[in-house]
Amino acid sequence: MNAFVLNRHGRMVFPSNVMPELDFSTVETLDQLDSVIRRDFETKAPSGTDILDKVRTGSYESRYDLMRDLALNLFWANRFSITMYDKRPTRWADVPRTRSDVFLPVLEPWEDGGTKVAAVESAYPSLPARWDADVEDGIFAILFDVFANRKHHATTLPAIKPTVAEFLETPGNLTFRLPHYDPDFPVYGYDDIVDCDEEVPELEALHRWAMVLHNQYPWDRGSVELAEAGQLKDDDYVVAFHPRDKEVRAFLRRLREAAPSRPASVAREPRPPVRPFPEIDVRQRFSVLPRLEALAAVHGDQVCSNEDLIRNAAYNWSPMSAEEIRDKTGIEQRRYSTLPLEELALQAAEAALAKAGREPEEIGAVLVCTCTSSRLIPSLATYLCGQLGIYQAHAAYDLIAACAGMPYGLAEATRLLQEVERPVLVVCAEKFSDKIGNVRPSRMIFGDGAAAMVVGVAPEGAGPDISYLQTYASGPASEVNSILWPNPEFDNNITVFGPQVKALAGRYLAQMIEELQALPDPDGRAGSLLDSIDLVVPHQANKTMVVQLAKQAGLRPDRLYFNIAAVGNASSASIPLAIHDAVRDGVISEPLRVFAPGFGAGAVAGYAVMQVDPAVVAVQAPAAPDRGGAEPAAPAPAAPTPASEDVRQAFG
Missing domain, CATH: 3.40.47.10 (Thiolase/Chalcone synthase)
Structure with a gap:
């Protein structure tokens, strides 16, 4: 995912910039994961309350600014599911009850969600387009469909979801319930995302974000509700979470085993050489x-x-x-x-x-x-x-x-x-x-x-x-x-x-x-x-x-x-x-x-x-650049400390 690709328009695309894929082979503790998630998903993302306040105070200068906040909010709301799990709508009767690698999210209703959705819906048309009204309307439609149908509160979502057995221990636990599920629900394919082409670079990036976020909810979002464990019926569909790859499974095992962490070494105070090294x-x-x-x-x-x-x-x-x-x-x-x-x-x-x-x-x-x-x-x-x-x-x-x-x-x-x-x-x-x-x-x-x-x-x-x-x-x-x-x-x-x-x-x-x-x-x-x-x-x-x-x-x-x-x-x-x-x-x-x-x-x-x-x-x-080449070979595994705004600056 780290390599660049050339899309059908001859433009360079970095899939890893829009399709999050953390390397869990290097993550040892929940604190370490929390640091990465906080840096990449939370630091710059506004909450729904933040968006509502900005709408009420007239802080958005354009439709693009509002849409960018919506997208960042949705990436934050999906911060664990998009990096750790595959979401698989499954008939409740067919969900395994005792497996240790199948999970159900425990959700809380989104406080004042309706008010926040209504504020965004009314604010968007009142704002000026930044570059291209038609393109911006299309992107907003994708993002708002996801944002408007969000049912759950995102602040308290844990990285580690309960297994199905753990979920059932508390009958009042809430999770997604779908009355029906269409496995052919339309989603954007990899080529659709990579080949996205907009004249304005900022809109092209935002359009890709919107497509990836749409794919996080590949079902009829308007029919989804939150249901208690005790209310689920055999023919209901729930959204089962499965570890996305073997590295996530290994990370979850490491957490269960709770191996002691090694103390980090402390660097000594540096001392200059006893005499300069001559040229x-x-x-x-x-x-x-x-x-x-x-x-x-x-x-x-x-x-x-x-x-x-x-x-x-x-x-x-x-x-x-x-x-x-x-x-x-x-x-x-x-x-x-x-x-x-x-x-x-x-x-x-x-x-x-x-x-x-x-x-x-x-x-x-x-x-x-x-x-x-x-x-x-x-x-x-x-x-x-x-x-x-x-x-x-x-x-x-x-x-x-x-x-x-x-x-x-x-x-x-x-x-x-x-x-x-x-x-x-x-x-x-x-x-x-x-x-x-x-x-x-x-x-x-x-x-x-x-x-x-x-x-x-x-x-x-x-x-x-x-x-x-x-x-x-x-x-x-x-x-x-x-x-x-x-x-x-x-x-x-x-x-x-x-x-x-x-x-x-x-x-x-x-x-x-x-x-x-x-x-x-x-x-x-x-x-x-x-x-x-x-x-x-x-x-x-x-x-x-x-x-x-x-x-x-x-x-x-x-x-x-x-x-x-x-x-x-x-x-x-x-x-x-x-x-x-x-x-x-x-x-x-x-x-x-x-x-x-x-x-x-x-x-x-x-x-x-x-x-x-x-x-x-x-x-x-x-040499004239070759813009018609095929996708480069996958990169060899790479391998890279703490976050602050200084870290994000190239040379400040």
Whole structure:
């Protein structure tokens, strides 16, 4: 459910944003479930009383605003049934009485429900349409049919429903009673929901919400009533709740067994190192000097625009426009790939080897920098060796340094050169699109892509293309855990804690600039190494944030190159992708000295000061997105801590 699909209109759709599907394999306690439900369904949802008050005070400015509140209220009212159970209307005589996996909801009548329904019914036509009156009327009809026929109070609904035997222990318990049931009652199919097409992105998202909510009550809603257990007759239909999958059943078993919880470890107060870690002066430190023989890039083949995000707004997102996403992040679109991560990495590696004119038998080591690989055995690096036809290398392994992947990879490659004295292949590859789910900050920011570099041995007497290297790691635990994947508390999806990311990025950027100001220009052209830099190509984290932090560190924005507006944040691949695009776009048209700082998840960071010759870059023309492709393969299982408004902000 986490992967994107392309509907028949060629538009990108995220099914998990509208069809809730929690991963119960990671939920251990009711408190943990309550935290997730409260964050995703309750925090932004108004109660029926709230809606009534807003109607009476004239707080709704348009029909859309009213409908959005109705939908959020209905998602909240279905918060447990939509995530945990399948609802199956069943003839009372046929309901099993002793099974432990069949449940009946105990309901309370909706207080003042009629008053609230009447208020909404009268308010809607008095409000102006926001965009398209006809479309809005159609959506309202779906939503109001569900809202108007709600019989039960939603505030006190428990996650764990009583079994049928437990339900019958109290004759006065109320549950749904249907006098008849049509198994062919019309519902919206998966394709209907995915293929929903409205000109206005906000209405398209709301229309999908309405269809999903309609499907929660697939019966004649007007004939439903609440009946006591003792009043049920054999030919009445009740709505039996069944666990929706094996993970929900396993969760319910865990609750019954009540296994003791393990206490969480407490992080120690961080202490700075006894002395600073010096930057690596490549000329002084190493005898075998690195030369950048080739750089190649592979962008995602699908464009996900900010408008696409609005078309796919999830029920747990705050309202936000495409323009607000751009202003907050500097991103107008991000690139996703229909290819698996392995194929992205392989294509980049093959292109880099071809550009360098290198054969597999010449490669001494393969390094893959990634934080989104689901492959553990064999590692992605060793997998690439097999696919590339490398019979034997000195080393092949993956590096998890997230957004500092390229500096870490180049530092490691330079060290390996001393041992193997033959080219090292460094691949930076990421695929985030299938690991985000309905987490808005992550969906706003991350993209897919790969880049590969061949780092060879500089000719005798020549200087290195990489002159300085530096890597860092760690900080306060809050910064170390500022970006998490998998995150059980966000349904195993990748999550970003914006203020902590901003703190670590600012800390590292200031330290980097201080170091570069203290170092001499290795060629004697300028007063300091920083003064000698021709172009700064930073990790493409969030343009708005990076520009602000760069100013604070003393870097003018006009010295920085960004491609994030078009490709998003591709973590370890972001810097080499940006270098490729700077060459492609003519920003780098002659050999330049580039400062490439990276920083991110795990509170890791690093930089490379390197000479980039556009002649070694395998330039690819911008590819037109393929909007006619089939649904991508299902993503490999992903896996992602506590909620607050700060968590919901990308970078605040």
